[in-house]
Amino acid sequence: MSHLLELHGVTKTFGAVAALAGADLVLDAGSIHALVGENGAGKSTLVKIIGGLHGRDGGEFLLDGEAVDFKSTADAKHHGIAVIYQEPTLFPDLTVAENIFVGRQPYTRLGFVNRAEMRRATLELTSRLGVVIDPDREARGLSIADQQIIEIAKAISLNAKVVIMDEPTAALSGIEVERLMGIARQLRDEGKGIIFISHRFDEVFELCDTITVMRDGQYIATNAIADVTVDEIIKQMVGRSVENLFPKQEATIGEVVLDVAHLTRAGVFEDVSFQVRAGEIVCLAGLVGAGRSEIARAVFGVDKYESGTVTLDGATVPRHKPSAAMELGMGFVPEDRRKQGLAMTAGVQTNITLAIRNQVAKAGFITSKLEQGPADLWARRLQVKTRALDTHAVMLSGGNQQKVVLAKWLATNPKLLIIDEPTRGIDVGTKSEVHRLISELAGTGVAVLMISSELPEVLGMADRVLVVREGRLTGNLSRADATAETVMYAATHAANEEVAK
Amino acid sequence: MTVETTYRRHDRPLWRRLLLRPEAILIFAIILIVVLSIIGIPNYLRPNPGYTFTTLLLNAVPILILLLPLTLIIATGEIDISVGSILGLSSASFGLLFEAGVPLPLAAVLSVIIGGLIGAVNGFLVTIVGLPSLAVTIGMLALVRGIAVGILGTTSVTSFPPEVTSFVRSSIPGTPVPWLIVVFVVLAIVFGVLLHFTAFGRGVFAIGLSSETAAFSGVNVNRTKFILFVLSGLTAALVGVLFTLQYSNAIGSNGNGFELRAITAIVLGGVSIWGGTGTLLGAIVGGLFIATVNKSLQVLGIGDDAIYVITGSALIVSVVIASVASVISTRRRVTTSAT
Numbered sequence: 001m002s003h004l005l006e007l008h009g010v011t012k013t014f015g016a017v018a019a020l021a022g023a024d025l026v027l028d029a030g031s032i033h034a035l036v037g038e039n040g041a042g043k044s045t046l047v048k049i050i051g052g053l054h055g056r057d058g059g060e061f062l063l064d065g066e067a068v069d070f071k072s073t074a075d076a077k078h079h080g081i082a083v084i085y086q087e088p089t090l091f092p093d094l095t096v097a098e099n100i101f102v103g104r105q106p107y108t109r110l111g112f113v114n115r116a117e118m119r120r121a122t123l124e125l126t127s128r129l130g131v132v133i134d135p136d137r138e139a140r141g142l143s144i145a146d147q148q149i150i151e152i153a154k155a156i157s158l159n160a161k162v163v164i165m166d167e168p169t170a171a172l173s174g175i176e177v178e179r180l181m182g183i184a185r186q187l188r189d190e191g192k193g194i195i196f197i198s199h200r201f202d203e204v205f206e207l208c209d210t211i212t213v214m215r216d217g218q219y220i221a222t223n224a225i226a227d228v229t230v231d232e233i234i235k236q237m238v239g240r241s242v243e244n245l246f247p248k249q250e251a252t253i254g255e256v257v258l259d260v261a262h263l264t265r266a267g268v269f270e271d272v273s274f275q276v277r278a279g280e281i282v283c284l285a286g287l288v289g290a291g292r293s294e295i296a297r298a299v300f301g302v303d304k305y306e307s308g309t310v311t312l313d314g315a316t317v318p319r320h321k322p323s324a325a326m327e328l329g330m331g332f333v334p335e336d337r338r339k340q341g342l343a344m345t346a347g348v349q350t351n352i353t354l355a356i357r358n359q360v361a362k363a364g365f366i367t368s369k370l371e372q373g374p375a376d377l378w379a380r381r382l383q384v385k386t387r388a389l390d391t392h393a394v395m396l397s398g399g400n401q402q403k404v405v406l407a408k409w410l411a412t413n414p415k416l417l418i419i420d421e422p423t424r425g426i427d428v429g430t431k432s433e434v435h436r437l438i439s440e441l442a443g444t445g446v447a448v449l450m451i452s453s454e455l456p457e458v459l460g461m462a463d464r465v466l467v468v469r470e471g472r473l474t475g476n477l478s479r480a481d482a483t484a485e486t487v488m489y490a491a492t493h494a495a496n497e498e499v500a501k
Numbered sequence: 502m503t504v505e506t507t508y509r510r511h512d513r514p515l516w517r518r519l520l521l522r523p524e525a526i527l528i529f530a531i532i533l534i535v536v537l538s539i540i541g542i543p544n545y546l547r548p549n550p551g552y553t554f555t556t557l558l559l560n561a562v563p564i565l566i567l568l569l570p571l572t573l574i575i576a577t578g579e580i581d582i583s584v585g586s587i588l589g590l591s592s593a594s595f596g597l598l599f600e601a602g603v604p605l606p607l608a609a610v611l612s613v614i615i616g617g618l619i620g621a622v623n624g625f626l627v628t629i630v631g632l633p634s635l636a637v638t639i640g641m642l643a644l645v646r647g648i649a650v651g652i653l654g655t656t657s658v659t660s661f662p663p664e665v666t667s668f669v670r671s672s673i674p675g676t677p678v679p680w681l682i683v684v685f686v687v688l689a690i691v692f693g694v695l696l697h698f699t700a701f702g703r704g705v706f707a708i709g710l711s712s713e714t715a716a717f718s719g720v721n722v723n724r725t726k727f728i729l730f731v732l733s734g735l736t737a738a739l740v741g742v743l744f745t746l747q748y749s750n751a752i753g754s755n756g757n758g759f760e761l762r763a764i765t766a767i768v769l770g771g772v773s774i775w776g777g778t779g780t781l782l783g784a785i786v787g788g789l790f791i792a793t794v795n796k797s798l799q800v801l802g803i804g805d806d807a808i809y810v811i812t813g814s815a816l817i818v819s820v821v822i823a824s825v826a827s828v829i830s831t832r833r834r835v836t837t838s839a840t
Contacts (some may be wrong), residue, residue, distance in 0.1 A: 046652055046698050128512065170825075209587060266507070276543070302716055302717060321721075322716065322717065322718075322719045323719035323720075323721060325719075326719040334717050339711060339713050340711075340713045340714055340717050341714060341717065342711070342714060343706075343707060343710035343711050343715075344710070345710060345777060345778070346706070346707075346710050346713070348508075349510075350703075350706075353703075354703065354707055354714075354715075354718045355718045355719060357700040357703040357704070358700045360700075361699065361700050364699060364700075365694070365698045365699060366698055366700060366702075366703060367698060368510075368697060372510060375508075376508050379508055380507070380508070386508065387509070387512050388508060388509040388510060388512040389508045389509065389510050390510065390511050390512055391512050408718075430738050
């Protein structure tokens, strides 16, 4: 019997980065197949290849036993592949029915769009899925759960054979998850093949029958769900040696520098309290979307929060005022260096001196000459490779861009440096250079709050790991206690008090 | 062991940085137009009736002052096209207040404050409410012009004290340079220093380059924009008062279309319409360029309609040139970084 969908040894590189280095996946009709792995393991890339968004560089791709090669998402749809994303992309101004039939509306004999038929078909689809959604309402303002249902209805109306759900439950509430799982089972019973991507092992184990683990862009193992335990899956997901990659220096840990108490922003994070001491590297770990960056951004003041306090070296940091946080000695290396860290079409000097513009000024006035000193000094200290100080940031490599952002913030001489994804998208060599820099920085007594989606980086760098799950701190692990398993467990499981309920 | 390096300040040689910038190109163009006009247009130097260097400057000065704060707004990536209307309202209210017996200086101050208030409303709608500045100031352009024309009706106030109006029109003794140019120079220095030599100015450019990066760098994006809209309103209203005295004529239609000329001058002068780059000097040279072209056209007896056509074309052409230039430099970047 041929399988519904088969991928073997699929490879894909983006520039110099290998996103997939031999991915395998075998999906059968009438099955719900879990695809799990850490952030960056290659799950999403694999889904995008199946969905026709990316072409593959190598490997086999069979659908119903026949080799296929999708040129576009439309091509994939035509072959019966449907992808339901975590955040569906409906047209907010169109109605539910129009969204389902966009681009293929039924027509009346006179050539007008047959609204009655569209409405009837939509009602039939939604009732088949056991949900009630008014076909005439605009998509704007629908819950994410309802939007996903509409995407699924669309997939069914397109006769999809393969339905891929990419972290569909990440933004859903308990009841909505139940409803979605019911629909997934129904689709399975109708003979469709479902790929279910989730970080929540409770759901995976309840819903799926088969599980494939990926790591570092590679296939690791496929098992029947009944044959494996959560612990075994976690081991497969993270199993690699960590220690030798990150040569962390010992630093003396001093007084409390940052004190965050009961920080809350409704729907984003709740009652978050933690401290960071001088010389300490504290990592916020957790899944993408858990709220780590949001917490850090609120602490720095780029985002608002509703209640709680942030104290730096004994002084209260005003809410939503980055300039005040900076004056008190906070620095922030943001997640997206192109949009948030740098002015891409400005020179290295302009970028390095932007955050210290007030300090550079003499009697209130700044000249390029005054900026040159600190720009040159910090570019040199971080060994930024650039032709000149007025070379635009956009012309530098990713690693050098990140060094410029680090230089910009080190120049502010911070007491606390928040670093969000310090090594995202930069080459391995620069990566370890950045790690060394962060470690040295802590060695000089700076408190470091780091966010990273790369578990090895977290384990290698952190003195303490704070695990965030759905906006709450679910783990506070010392360096000794933090292992891939304990962090992953805290990141994917409900905190103890929730279990108790 | 690491090798100690000190970086070069500039990637490109001095001559390229100096001669290939929009300011330099515009200055060449101005010289070229003047030379061609002297050769080609009879009476260019001694036209009838008395279109002198002083008249050229007097005609140019309202636009030159208007474009100063506007350049800063454009550098943040926003725009204010209500300046011409604010000028008109200021003129009308100045005339109305004066006619009602308010002392001239007080009438002037009140009119300027009204301009500042309109700027504050613009700033409020753009920053706190978060509307696009183009939409907000288009609305304000129509609304304010309506009020300006409405409060004075079809009448105009012309009864300003002759000693004041003739002083505003007069030149520094012994020179052809009008006193109004002194006002402009002072303001140009203030805005130039603000934009290019203060932390505030660094923030202005940072907002235009990437407002998110600016926010992460401690720039108060909303406050900066708000201040600029208020400055723009104040300045436009000040120009309204001066313009009224200059021509001894307070009327709601004063300054009609000035926003177009000011924006054209700024963009011609190399300030990116998307924000982030450019110099105040460039914008000023752009204003002088437009004034020079206007003078030649007027001496030739070509009417205002043709001047509109030329100004509009100049605006589009300069935007096209700027975007073509950026495409070319992006291509060059790609090829150089590939090697």
